[in-house]
Amino acid sequence: MSDRDLDLTVVIPLYNEQESLKPLAAELLPALDALQKAYEVIFVDDGSTDGSYAVLQQLHQQDPEHIRVLQFRRNFGKTAALSAGFKQARGSAIVTMDADLQDDPKELHKLLEKLDEGYDLAAAWRERRQDPPSKILPSRLANAVTGWMTGVKLHDINCGFKAYRSEVVEELQLYGDLHRFIPVLAVWKGFTVAEVPVLHHPRRFGRSKYGWQRFVRSFFDFLVVLFLTRFLRRPLQLFGTLGAGCFGIGILLGLYLMYLRFFGPGIGWRPALFADVMAIVVGVQLISIGLLGEMVRNFSYRSEDEYSIRNRL
Secondary structure (H helix, E strand, O other): OOOOOEEEEEEEEEOOOHHHHHHHHHHHHHHHHHOOOOEEEEEEEOOOOOOHHHHHHHHHHHOOOOEEEEEOOOOOOHHHHHHHHHHHOOEEEEEEOOOOOOEOHHHHHHHHHHHHOOOOEEEEEEOOOOOOHHHHHHHHHHHHHHHHHHOOOOOOOOOOOEEEEHHHHHHOOOOOOHHHHHHHHHHHOOOOEEEEEEOEOOOOOOOOOOOHHHHHHHHHHHHHHHHHHHOOOOHHHHHHHHHHHHHHHHHHHHHHHHHHHHHOOOOOOOHHHHHHHHHHHHHHHHHHHHHHHHHHHHHOOOHHHHOOOOOOO
């Protein structure tokens, strides 16, 4: 078989979703059959400790033509699960969704229609999100900050319900927890992104796997994405600008202290003296880090990382 011999692949990462899997398959497979496309569903068991894998084995045995299963040896995280699913996918279009029954399979066609309109990535927007305020409010704040800082203005950037052209997932390099910012990374690569309002259901079984630690990790992941999309190709512009600013502040403080030394009451043990030394040292260090970043980038440079080709004739 060729790499892309199907119309559609649905990738579903999961962790301890034993109760949800059979109802999900019962809803998803008829919705996919109605599309009249050649499809496959890849469940990625991210090291579940309940009976999820046993249920997935049953589903595969019942429909081996359409259902495939990957099982991790331990819990590696959602980004790793998505990356594994993307690598195994054979569809020219790829849809990702969660296994908790909150994403409605009947809405899948809306995302695919956006791809048919010419977009490369269609992201679902849980317009009436059925989650507690403790999840909704921080998510809205994160969406607003991400849109303001990156220019990718989506209402629901972290929603796991998305549709991609295969070219998108082939060019994305995902690690850590960067799955939360896939639309930002896609736009940075030059792909077009659209947003589609969809239905969202309350969780039927179990509870969310995300806690407060998620928001701490998300903050640092956001800093990584911001650096990758703005300064990966030119690290000296970031560290050099910050370093030059600190160095400039140090020079101004030094001139002020020189004035006090010769024409004023003297320097003594003024805090400005320590601030001056610190600003100059930090400035030199930041500029040095930027230069080292440029050296590393030059050493690891690959021309194919500098662009993304849309068409070949």
